[in-house]
Amino acid sequence: MTTEQKDVDTSLAAKIDTAGGATPPGIATGYEGTAADQFRAYVSRVRSGEMGMLPALGGFVVLCILFQILSPDFLSLPNIANLMTQTAFLGMLAVALVFVILIAEIDLSAGVTAGVGMAVFVQLNNGMGVNWILAFAISLAVGIVIGLFIGYFVAKVGIPSFVVTLGLFLGFQGLQLVILGDGNTYRVTEPAVTAIENSNIPPVVGWILWAIAVLVTLGTAFYDRGRRVRAGVPVRGIGLLFARVAVIAVVSGAVVFLLNLNRGNNPLFPIAGVPIVVPIVVALLWIGTQILDRTRWGIHLYAVGGNPEAARRAGINVAAIRISAFVLCSGLAIVSGLFQASQVGVVGSSFGQTDVLNGVAAAVVGGVSLFGGRGRLVQGLVGALVITAIANGLGLLALPGGINLLVTGGVLVLAATVDALSRKRAGASLARV
Amino acid sequence: MVAPYIELRDVRKGFGPVEVLKGVNLKVYPGQVSALVGDNGAGKSTLIKGLAGVQPYDSGEVLVGGEPVHLTSPKDASKLGIEVVYQDLALCENLDIVQNMFLGREEVHQGTLSNGEMEKQASSTLGSLSVRTMKSVRQKVSSLSGGQRQTVAIARAVLQQAKVVILDEPTAALGVAQTEQVLLLVRRLAEQGVGVLIISHNLADVFAVADHINVLYLGTMVAEVETKDSNRDDVVGYITGAKTFTPNLEGAAR
Ligand SMILES: Nc1ncnc2c1ncn2[C@@H]1O[C@H](COP(=O)(O)OP(=O)(O)O)[C@@H](O)[C@H]1O
Ligand SMILES: [Mg+2]
Numbered sequence: 001m002t003t004e005q006k007d008v009d010t011s012l013a014a015k016i017d018t019a020g021g022a023t024p025p026g027i028a029t030g031y032e033g034t035a036a037d038q039f040r041a042y043v044s045r046v047r048s049g050e051m052g053m054l055p056a057l058g059g060f061v062v063l064c065i066l067f068q069i070l071s072p073d074f075l076s077l078p079n080i081a082n083l084m085t086q087t088a089f090l091g092m093l094a095v096a097l098v099f100v101i102l103i104a105e106i107d108l109s110a111g112v113t114a115g116v117g118m119a120v121f122v123q124l125n126n127g128m129g130v131n132w133i134l135a136f137a138i139s140l141a142v143g144i145v146i147g148l149f150i151g152y153f154v155a156k157v158g159i160p161s162f163v164v165t166l167g168l169f170l171g172f173q174g175l176q177l178v179i180l181g182d183g184n185t186y187r188v189t190e191p192a193v194t195a196i197e198n199s200n201i202p203p204v205v206g207w208i209l210w211a212i213a214v215l216v217t218l219g220t221a222f223y224d225r226g227r228r229v230r231a232g233v234p235v236r237g238i239g240l241l242f243a244r245v246a247v248i249a250v251v252s253g254a255v256v257f258l259l260n261l262n263r264g265n266n267p268l269f270p271i272a273g274v275p276i277v278v279p280i281v282v283a284l285l286w287i288g289t290q291i292l293d294r295t296r297w298g299i300h301l302y303a304v305g306g307n308p309e310a311a312r313r314a315g316i317n318v319a320a321i322r323i324s325a326f327v328l329c330s331g332l333a334i335v336s337g338l339f340q341a342s343q344v345g346v347v348g349s350s351f352g353q354t355d356v357l358n359g360v361a362a363a364v365v366g367g368v369s370l371f372g373g374r375g376r377l378v379q380g381l382v383g384a385l386v387i388t389a390i391a392n393g394l395g396l397l398a399l400p401g402g403i404n405l406l407v408t409g410g411v412l413v414l415a416a417t418v419d420a421l422s423r424k425r426a427g428a429s430l431a432r433v
Numbered sequence: 434m435v436a437p438y439i440e441l442r443d444v445r446k447g448f449g450p451v452e453v454l455k456g457v458n459l460k461v462y463p464g465q466v467s468a469l470v471g472d473n474g475a476g477k478s479t480l481i482k483g484l485a486g487v488q489p490y491d492s493g494e495v496l497v498g499g500e501p502v503h504l505t506s507p508k509d510a511s512k513l514g515i516e517v518v519y520q521d522l523a524l525c526e527n528l529d530i531v532q533n534m535f536l537g538r539e540e541v542h543q544g545t546l547s548n549g550e551m552e553k554q555a556s557s558t559l560g561s562l563s564v565r566t567m568k569s570v571r572q573k574v575s576s577l578s579g580g581q582r583q584t585v586a587i588a589r590a591v592l593q594q595a596k597v598v599i600l601d602e603p604t605a606a607l608g609v610a611q612t613e614q615v616l617l618l619v620r621r622l623a624e625q626g627v628g629v630l631i632i633s634h635n636l637a638d639v640f641a642v643a644d645h646i647n648v649l650y651l652g653t654m655v656a657e658v659e660t661k662d663s664n665r666d667d668v669v670g671y672i673t674g675a676k677t678f679t680p681n682l683e684g685a686a687r
Contacts (some may be wrong), residue, residue: 027565030572031551
């Protein structure tokens with residue numbers, strides 16, 4: 001017996017000695033190697049299940065080709081502009097929902113929260129003549145209070161978010177009626193609000209904003225690279241940095257260029273320029289992404305979504321993270337409400353009631369995991385683009401409305417299947433959550 | 434003989450009428466591996482929960498670095514350099530190795546994460562433990578094997594500048610090769626001067642890695658032996674209560 005133990009002991013000691021003798025091998029960081037190595041690493045990540053928004057982007061391209069074949073109007077300039085303004089409100093709602101979906105929660109009341117916010121807005125703006133900015137600030141505050149309320153009941157009282165927000169979904173429809181008065185529908189009369197979805201920025205301003213966006217992208221890329229260099233860790237080749245920025249510049253430049261062309265029928269009244277809502281969405285998305293990617297709060301949000309117990313043991317205030325996610329969701333839902341009010345031009349008692357499930361669908365189609373912890377804000381927007389493209393394209397084909405819902409539903413199930421399969425591939429079984 | 438970093442004297446813990454720890458003594462030495470063994474329900478987890486500060490003892494003395502201390506919260510334990518790696522590891526699979534190692538203690542500069550600095554520290558910590566099985570420190574934990582995850586959890590404790598690392602059944606869920614990997618890591622921890630307290634059911638592991646073996650039997654520490662002076666049969670006897678440990682007799686037998 002004793003000799004056998006000694007054997008185990010010495011063999012272990014021998015291994016330690018050899019291991020200690022060698023210089024500690026550095027572990028790669030994922031930043032090393034040529035562009036080709038980087039690309040291969042990316043492909044292998046995708047193949048192992050980290051597909052992100054690739055399926056949605058692919059689906060969008062397929063849809064574009066399909067609809068363009070069936071209806072030449074689909075990729076016409078006016079329709080491209082339409083597609084963007086139509087996507088804005090659903091995209092914003094989906095982005096709002098991504099914050100709570102990332103922590104494996106849901107907000108079924110996000111749509112009616114937008115409804116309540118806009119009811120407050122029109123009452124203040126139309127009814128009482130309050131300046132629209134102040135009126136909107138107050139509706140935003142209402143959204144934040146709603147988010148705090150949901151967050152409190154989910155994080156502190158411990159009621160599932162599905163139940164809390166289902167209750168609010170029902171209750172807020174009543175609240176909308178109370179605020180608006182029975183049967184009242186208000187027209188959006190504030191020109192600034194109408195302009196968000198229905199007016200364009202002058203072409204020159206479009207190019208200036210484009211240049212700013214490209215410079216900011218380039219600047220942050222250099223800033224990040226500089227920080228890595230100062231920290232003494234490997235960086236990617238500078239060519240890769242420029243290539244990435246160039247791709248972003250060319251694609252966004254192409255969009256600006258196309259939207260700056262005249263898309264009106266009457267040569268005397270040209271319609272040209274990027275719709276005002278587009279830079280607003282891009283700016284909000286950029287800010288949100290920076291916060292998620294670069295702050296402790298962002299990483300803690302992902303941690304709470306991935307494993308709340310691990311987050312708790314790491315000293316993270318899980319309840320505070322949860323509450324803040326609901327606050328952001330409700331606040332951004334109000335912003336999406338403003339876009340929708342601008343687009344449809346009226347706020348009635350049913351405003352926002354059928355939107356939330358489309359918002360959730362958009363996030364899922366974009367590749368955000370309903371199981372939490374995986375997904376990015378932009379995926380909500382891309383998912384919304386797919387869903388809006390389906391509605392828009394089928395609308396051009398003058399197919400009955402039912403087809404739209406059928407196709408959207410099918411795409412959603414497909415996206416959820418991709419999510420489930422990629423989770424399996426990534427080796428993350430449901431049981432381990 | 435080295436002075437113990439942690440010394441428990443006559444600690445007791447009860448849940449209602451049930452006394453789970455009945456006056457336990459334990460020493461953990463810097464740079465050495467102490468094993469804590471015992472049958473299910475012996476009180477091992479209760480003992481380390483007290484050290485971790487998550488479930489304070491009812492009575493008894495806890496000396497850390499020779500000074501009496503009160504461990505009433507995980508923060509207390511953490512401040513004294515006591516880190517616990519629980520059996521369920523508590524890692525976020527959706528985050529990468531660096532993010533998991535720094536979770537809750539991220540370094541920031543001007544409000545934004547210092548990813549480069551953290552990456553470097555994570556790399557050098559893993560390097561100092563001669564961990565070489567991982568492709569990249571930016572790999573997601575979901576893509577790691579059980580042994581690699583255990584390694585990340587241990588490296589997290591090391592990064593925290595732990596003086597003592599407590600491991601709860603670190604090899605229970607692992608295969609042969611991965612077990613060996615983790616045991617090597619445990620030895621290396623000790624070589625760096627860290628005191629290790631390892632709980633294990635597997636006596637082969639214990640004999641391979643530990644310097645001292647402490648046997649808990651129904652809430653009482655029934656034996657404290659040097660690994661080199663003992664054998665598996667004796668330890669099994671202490672664990673099951675079939676054998677009584679008598680230090681003098683043991684010495685006389687040699
Ligand atoms: N929170 C608790 N409440 C009541 N009894 C407990 C509690 N925690 C542990 N025990 C009891 O204490 C005894 C020792 O448990 P534990 O420390 O988990 O043993 P081990 O880890 O050695 O298997 C068991 O009988 C268990 O049922
Ligand atoms: Mg136990």
